Amino acid sequence: xxxxxxxxxxxxxxxxxxxxxxxxxxxxxxxxxxxxxxxxxxxxxxxxxxxxxxxxxxxxxxxxxxxxxxxxxxxxxxxxxxxxxxxxxxxxxxxxxxxxxxxxxxxxxxxxxxxxxxxxxxxxxxxxxxxxxxxxxxxxxxxxxxxxxxxxxxxxxxxxxxxxxxxxxxxxxxxxxxxxxxxxxxxxxxxxxxxxxxxxxxxxxxxxxxxxxxxxxxxxxxxxxxxxxxxxxxxxxxxxxxxxxxxxxxxxxxxxxxxxxxxxxxxxxxxxxxxxxxxxxxxxxxxxxxxxxxxxxxxxxxxxxxxxxxxxxxxxxxxxxxxxxxxxxxxxxxxxxxxxxxxxxxxxxxxxxxxxxxxxxxxxxxxxxxxxxxxxxxxxxxxxxxxxxxxxxxxxxxxxxxxxxxxxxxxxxxxxxxxxxxxxxxxxxxxxxxxxxxxxxxxxxxxxxxxxxxxxxxxxxxxxxxxxxxxxxxxxxxxxxxxxxxxxxxxxxxxxxxxxxxxxxxxxx
Numbered sequence: 001x002x003x004x005x006x007x008x009x010x011x012x013x014x015x016x017x018x019x020x021x022x023x024x025x026x027x028x029x030x031x032x033x034x035x036x037x038x039x040x041x042x043x044x045x046x047x048x049x050x051x052x053x054x055x056x057x058x059x060x061x062x063x064x065x066x067x068x069x070x071x072x073x074x075x076x077x078x079x080x081x082x083x084x085x086x087x088x089x090x091x092x093x094x095x096x097x098x099x100x101x102x103x104x105x106x107x108x109x110x111x112x113x114x115x116x117x118x119x120x121x122x123x124x125x126x127x128x129x130x131x132x133x134x135x136x137x138x139x140x141x142x143x144x145x146x147x148x149x150x151x152x153x154x155x156x157x158x159x160x161x162x163x164x165x166x167x168x169x170x171x172x173x174x175x176x177x178x179x180x181x182x183x184x185x186x187x188x189x190x191x192x193x194x195x196x197x198x199x200x201x202x203x204x205x206x207x208x209x210x211x212x213x214x215x216x217x218x219x220x221x222x223x224x225x226x227x228x229x230x231x232x233x234x235x236x237x238x239x240x241x242x243x244x245x246x247x248x249x250x251x252x253x254x255x256x257x258x259x260x261x262x263x264x265x266x267x268x269x270x271x272x273x274x275x276x277x278x279x280x281x282x283x284x285x286x287x288x289x290x291x292x293x294x295x296x297x298x299x300x301x302x303x304x305x306x307x308x309x310x311x312x313x314x315x316x317x318x319x320x321x322x323x324x325x326x327x328x329x330x331x332x333x334x335x336x337x338x339x340x341x342x343x344x345x346x347x348x349x350x351x352x353x354x355x356x357x358x359x360x361x362x363x364x365x366x367x368x369x370x371x372x373x374x375x376x377x378x379x380x381x382x383x384x385x386x387x388x389x390x391x392x393x394x395x396x397x398x399x400x401x402x403x404x405x406x407x408x409x410x411x412x413x414x415x416x417x418x419x420x421x422x423x424x425x426x427x428x429x430x431x432x433x434x435x436x437x438x439x440x441x442x443x444x445x446x447x448x449x450x451x452x453x454x455x456x457x458x459x460x461x462x463x464x465x466x467x468x469x470x471x472x473x474x475x476x477x478x479x480x481x482x483x484x485x486x487x488x489x490x491x492x493x494x495x496x497x498x499x500x501x502x503x504x505x506x507x508x509x
Contacts, residue, residue: 138168224256431462
């Protein structure tokens with residue numbers, strides 16, 4: 001039975017918009033006790049935060065196998081290569097491998113190398129193998145070979161391959177145009193790599209970088225400085241006026257620049273003082289929506305927490321915008337709609353930061369759809385007048401019997417995901433409300449998810465601390481249930497916590 005190659009899987013799943021669906025993945029579904037990574041995430045994290053290693057033994061073996069394969073075309077060498085790749089990620093090896101091939105490919109025919117590499121790329125299912133072969137195609141100027149460019153740019157739409165495709169294309173005549181096409185077709189780690197590799201060779205590319213280059217599905221901060229420089233942010237800010245669309249795009253870049261957690265940002269930007277001053281002048285004219293307001297609140301937070309010489313000027317402009325009289329009305333009106341969208345997120349965030357009490361609106365949102373708006377639980381539990389109703393609401397709304405599946409070492413649920421997320425949010429809050437939510441705690445104790453058993457124990461410890469009594473006195477029923485589960489608990493640390501509670505000790509979890 002013929003298997004479908006990785007290339008064909010990608011090619012047949014490209015939508016009318018030229019992109020892969022957000023849900024598309026070539027990875028097998030992880031087990032419930034495994035952490036899942038987005039496509040491209042492990043390589044992206046390695047590039048930006050960890051550096052790449054160099055397993056010398058693997059490199060030597062791979063080089064030997066590749067040279068034998070390119071000389072003979074015998075697939076037995078590829079099968080041995082794949083065995084090495086079972087426990088190895090190419091990101092840690094590829095630079096050394098390519099450099100070695102570039103320095104020494106005596107006895108190898110370059111046309112044959114290209115032919116065999118392309119064939120593997122188009123027929124293999126092995127993701128790491130394909131990465132190596134894309135890299136090898138980057139050793140030659142293949143920009144005039146339409147079939148190769150089409151194959152590599154198609155693969156690049158899947159975030160696992162984008163980095164390798166961008167590096168390869170950067171060595172081709174006309175490769176920047178290929179990278180531009182790639183950048184417009186990806187949204188997550190792939191977009192980060194593509195924009196990093198894209199050169200602003202003309203006004204079209206420069207304008208796209210400024211308007212569409214920064215926003216991505218991982219974290220805008222990764223591309224803030226890149227887009228500010230390559231998109232010529234300062235020239236756009238020096239204009240006397242701009243339309244709403246351009247202001248929105250610039251606000252995203254400025255926000256990304258201010259978040260210097262993952263990478264360099266505003267402190268490394270040559271025009272930082274002028275840019276921030278000009279941005280705030282434009283903001284006074286353009287900030288009318290709650291989404292805009294959130295950008296200004298972020299600027300305010302950045303200015304307050306940093307040591308910058310123009311702090312007072314920026315803060316004064318922020319205050320002028322924030323102190324407009326109708327923000328509270330706009331925020332409450334949005335929250336009342338209960339729409340689970342970005343505008344709703346911005347309104348909730350702004351309400352919290354401006355100390356606007358929207359607890360009644362949150363309470364109404366949860367009552368209308370408890371499975372959708374569970375993120376408001378921690379805030380509402382701070383007010384006892386809401387707690388009892390919320391507990392009853394979730395005891396009724398959640399399929400507790402189905403969620404109490406028995407012992408396991410799961411990190412994440414393999415079903416009823418939204419329901420378990422609700423339980424995750426409510427269990428810690430029950431620690432402050434003795435004898436309430438017993439059904440929820442019992443469900444947590446019987447969950448396959450280790451985290452939920454720990455949070456149920458935290459709630460029981462909270463009761464013991466507040467009431468000054470051991471659990472067997474507070475609730476013989478839950479004491480008996482905890483004792484039963486303790487005997488079969490599979491997580492050592494959780495078992496220690498349970499033993500402390502059973503022995504009458506308050507356990508900190």
